[in-house]
Amino acid sequence: MPDLPPSARVVIIGGGISGCSVAYHLAELGWTDIVLLERRHLTCGTTWHAAGLIGQLRASQNMTRLAKYSADLYRRLEAETGLATGFSQRGSMTVALTAARHEELLRQASMARVFGVEVNPLSPGEVTAMYPHLNTADVVGGVHLPGDGQADPANIALALAKGARMRGARIVEGVKALRVTTDRGRVTGVDWQAGDEQGHIAAAMVVNCGGMWGRDLAAKNGVTLPLHACEHFYIVTEAIAGLTRLPVLRVPDECAYYKEDAGKILLGAFEPVAKPWGMDGIREDFCFDQLPEDFDHFEPILQQAVARMPMLAKAGIHTFFNGPESFTPDDRYYLGEAPEVKGYWVAAGYNSIGIVSSGGAGMALAQWMDAGRPPFDLWEVDIRRAQPFQKNRRYLRERVTETLGLLYADHFPYRQMATARGVRRSALHEHLKARGAVFGEVAGWERANWFAAEGETRDYRYSWGRQNWFPNSRSEHMALREGVGLLDMSSFGKIRVEGRDACAVLNRLCANRIDVAPGRIVYTQMLNEAGGIESDLTVTRLSETAFLLVVPAATLQRDLAWVRAHLGDAFAVVTDISAAEAVIEVMGPLSRDLMARVSPEDFSNAAFPFGTARQIELGLGLARAHRVSYVGELGWELYIPTEQAAHAFEVLEAAGADLGLRLCGLHAMDSCRIEKAYRHFGHDITDEDHVLEAGLGFAVDMDKGPFIGREAVLARRALGVSRRLMQFRLTDPEPLLFHNEPILRDGRIVGQISSGAYGHALGAAIGLGYVPCTAPGESAAEMLASGYQIEVAGRRIAAEASLSPLYDPRSLRVKG
Template sequence: MTTPPANARVVIIGGGISGCSVAYHLAKLGWSDIVLLERKQLTSGTTWHAAGLIGQLRASQNMTKLAKYSADLYVRLEAETGIATGMRQNGSITVALTRDRKEEIYRQATLARAFDVEVNEVSPTEVKEMYPHLNIRDVVGAVHLPLDGQCDPANIAMALAKGARQRGAKILENVKVTSVLQKDGRVTGVTWTAGEESGVIEADLVVNCGGMWGRDLAGASGVTLPLHACEHFYIVTEAIPNLTRLPVLRVPDECAYYKEDAGKMMLGAFEPKAKPWGMDGIREDFCFDQLPEDFDHFQPILEMAVNRMPLLETAGIHTFFNGPESFTPDDRYYLGEAPEVKGYWVAAGYNSIGIVSSGGAGFALAQWMNDGEPPFDLWDVDIRRAQPFQKNRRYLKERVTETLGLLYADHFPYRQMETARGIRRTPLHEHLKSRGAVFGEVAGWERANWFARAGQEREYRYSWKRQNWFGNQKDEHLAVRNTAGLFDMSSFGKIKIEGKHALPYLQRLCANQMDVAIGRIVYTQMLNMAGGIESDLTVTRLSETAFFAVVPGATLQRDLAWMRKHLRSDEHVVITDLTAAESVLVLMGPHARNIISKVSPNNFSNEVFPFGTAQEIEIGMGLARAHRVTYVGELGWELYISADQTAHVFEELEEAGRASGLKLCGLHALDSCRIEKAFRHFGHDITDEDHVLEAGLGFAVKTGKGDFMGRDAVLRKREAGLSRRMVQFRLRDPQPLLFHNEAIVRDGKIVSIITSANYGHHLGAAIGMGYVPCEGETDADVLGSTYEVEIAGVRHAAEASLKPMYDPTAERTRM
């Protein structure tokens, strides 16, 4: 055995395709002192038994970019390293057996065109020509991606490892990392064992690519890495006479995929209810191991497959394989620096798409580590989205029974997770439940999405058309516009920033002017050095030395990590997460002032309580801090209430609002109201890749206040001009629906995608937002074009606006 070195710049833990890709890409960037340690042998965990499917189209543009990068990399690796990768771009076909699935895959085809991925909608007859063995009797539609394909996963990992070694990386097998060392919140190295030997490698950085071992390894360092292994099944037939090369075939309605390889057929499955594995840990000698066969579990898939592919009825089974793979609570992998420990990086939890993901993920992580910023928006897979409670093993075991099957489930809009629910509840949960609330979940929080009427079922009936709650959303939306609505928004992230340096610290991080009067609320962004948006928040000045920030619940861990990362050692600032301590009731609508005045003796007039300010108020027999802001475009207040008084305040408001038409409202209505007002949504409309000026948020940037992060990028963009602009769209036909990721068509050409959308019940049609290229153009040029939005291959006329279509002068918020 080669003894590990005493020092390294980076130690990569895990020798699957993910770890090998990170090593390869860091080495390509010129890094030296790279050490990869594998507890057994390269590829011996999951990589060796992966199916090796290469599907380029993913759910977002940047995830698609990474998958395309992987495919391109695997094509050229063989020439670079001399190791055959088995990469074949033989294409893929996805067939639909239902109208809903056809709508889904045709929407995906539109998305593929927007992302410059070659795609063709094909008829059942054309499918039969490409795949003569297929029973197409009940096929209603299909899409073909010619440049998809398949590969040999183990050989690709070996090729990446060889490419890394050729550039100086050290890759050592049979060396187990036993702990990650840290001091003062930063990685300092690892300890290792190899047989009878043991030692320490001092290192600046560590990358956890430990796959299904990664969770427990991370947990030992206090790092949250929520993943859990599941059993994953496939069969490989004996050689089938005259079986020629075929595209990869996916039949998601039957949970199955098919791959021809060397004259044999592989049939794999993503069954709706999976079998978690390794709850009590993974045995020490696990290496190239299989799990026990469970033919009863696989039999329903096989029965459908024999009908779909009749040649399977007479084909002998050469291999019945069952092996473990790691899955995450939201079916997306983890990438980035862990917020708990500086220098602790992660690339793990690939949810059975690790082969197509790892090439691009290794590239992106290496760039991120090298530059200090990701190469583009990676929020889809950012480790900072993980919630601390999600490391709970019982929670993970229950949740991953569902997430494995989601890969091939119908991806209906607004689909809710069904397992591991009810973990984070607001003080009003039972109150809302008794009044008809139908809950959704974000970051573990149970949030009322809509309220059922008396006698109406309290369940989602999913569809690509109007779902069963569409009318409920309309009633709630119009109540906010015409009378008043009451929302429970206790899931907001709430952060207190205090100390003698709190003001200069926030001035440096925030783009807006933070030196405001006590009681003022500032809407602002935190920018990166490229002018991209890292956080979208409001900050209220509570005192000379204390501020209160409000962020979306889903981004709380990200925002906390950003704030703590940029806190200097000589700054006296304390950052405290107050999310669970305070509830938030949001009272919005033209009758809001009348309602709140019935339960509070405070003065809520414009003169005494203007927009953009906060005051402590008496309410009922309790106290609250009232913030006069809005995310729906109406008069109203966000009420921040101690958790122990929340139910009392809710009951007081509910009673006071009866005569004024107050209606309980859910998150679906909140979203449809905000889309009419063209308010941006972080993670969809604005990300760390979107320049704050191009997002139309220049009004919240004050370059005259002095230096702050991103200021130079703002000044450069103002000088150079915008290359694209955020535009709001309304479909002229009131029937079609927009969700997001539909294609924006300008003068007959696809130029972008809809970043977020909903139905505008006041405006009477679907509303969407998205960026439009505009280099060298005036407002009149942008608005002078003809716009359409393509939905599942059909184009619909749309009108465009650079101002909010609802109340463009914001008069209603200042009523």
């Protein structure tokens, strides 16, 4: 009988590095009654065979913050626990074989400077000096990060486990978690089995750190945890005479990484088309197991490696290794509380970067569980981004063949997934496809990003410059600015909240006043207690007791969970009605003319003012027209019963022919909203960004009574903001902005671009980004008096800064 208590504060399932890190950090926070259950032996799943690369620079500031924390943690663990982690800070180097890859590395170097990561660009000669065994004949350049290194994954996990035990956590091997038990949507404990013995631990919280077993364990409770194992290959050479300590080397253009250890070279691969594994489940006795060799699959990588590092031709192969690792549909791991079950937490799906991620992820999750909110913005890895359909195993099997290789693929802007597409389509999909739509994917939705002209290739030609769709999107952009454009936004998340207490619930959740007359549309945010933005949405009052919340497609599950979590005992029902209505946006100066042709309603300003909604006749059917805009022009969003959407589209298309109606895509919408300085959740505004510092104080009603975050807004108003979201226009019309480019104020890096696009009406790249105040409450005039530059791939470019929209600052066009 294992030594297990009848109850615990938390049960952690899985004894890999992720579970051990969560246990360590909860114990560090002073939690007691922590139980970690490992089905076999600690690290026996995937942790034990990881390559152990510690690269601190990630794709965003907060992911870099977590990776840097991991590196710092692994340095100090040995002194704390007495167990060696094998951490060796020998630096890392990435080399580029193409101009496009070099551009990416230079942009990453700029980004690293913002994030406080030391990085040094390298010429081909400097690459040779640092790694003399490398064939650099075709190397364009590289970057060196001296703070990176490598470590022993299993020893790190064991050190974390020891550190957790030293603080009172109980870590038990040989005990399998059979299922998480629940009652009325809340965790109640874990059923376990050890040999022939079975039992139960009562607990209000569990953490699923089950790795490649995590998806199936989560499914038993209806929790969506989309991940799938893939085969991951590497070889280890025999000892090579004279081989000295070398930095970790990545050659992403050849899908390869190299690690020197004890005079041997480990060569690993992230090949473009990976091999999914475990389609029929993972056998019960899997423990420190390897998968069958597949030399044919690995051989192309090896051939390139021998040419890249000729000494490998004479080195014998000591080990050919193939082991499973978990991958997710978007190459980002999962962290946080599952929206389906209260108290069910997740830390899983690390996409082959689990060693560098788990230290920081365990810290962040522990703080989240302890405080009830994340320590900083973690939306990139938040479990609430997962879509329910993504638990489909065929979908996962197809998608992870691609996501493994994307780790080393060119990370071009606007890159679209190629596999497992077409799951969610609007009622207009085939109409748009027939007219040249080129689709992108968000939350599984196929959305028209741009339209190809007749005879043009309907695909992306990726680059860091103006991609092939740039002129098409410019035409769409200018149609929205000068004429009339039509966009399919059926992917919007649509949440209906109704019942006797619906108004009171929403008035407490939202910063703006929701108790308005039926037919009014309210732009608002839902805030957390710190004044950070949990959701950016519009709320339309449909009747005395019914409201429609419209949110981005990507945040629907998050927003549903947030509203439901705050219902309490209120008499109100929350329903996802996203599929019930299609949304057609009619936008531009001529939109009123077009609407008058398809409907007998009065669309004048007096009869149909901005911020109102009403049912209209449209063609032979009915629609609800919302006068709002995300492109900064006169226009209406038409909410149409799904079965009438095709008819409505055909009526609008026919009526707009002589008005020059243009079908427009999401790229044009994005460039228009950037010009108007409209914020985008997940980039410009997050749960870490205070609503006042985001420049959204106009959407906060302090006179309506209590709401979540009100005290934080009052406090910030009293103290003054510590930073402001500003808009920038480059003075040079050629460079492009995407995100994370450094912002310089009077020659010093102070922040980064949160989102960027080309402003076709303004004639240059436009970006948004936060700039710290020199002192709390620094005036707008003082901030604007400084000189600003944006760094693009190492080049500093002067920029015009503004705190009001550079395009139509008084919104005369929107309300005209």
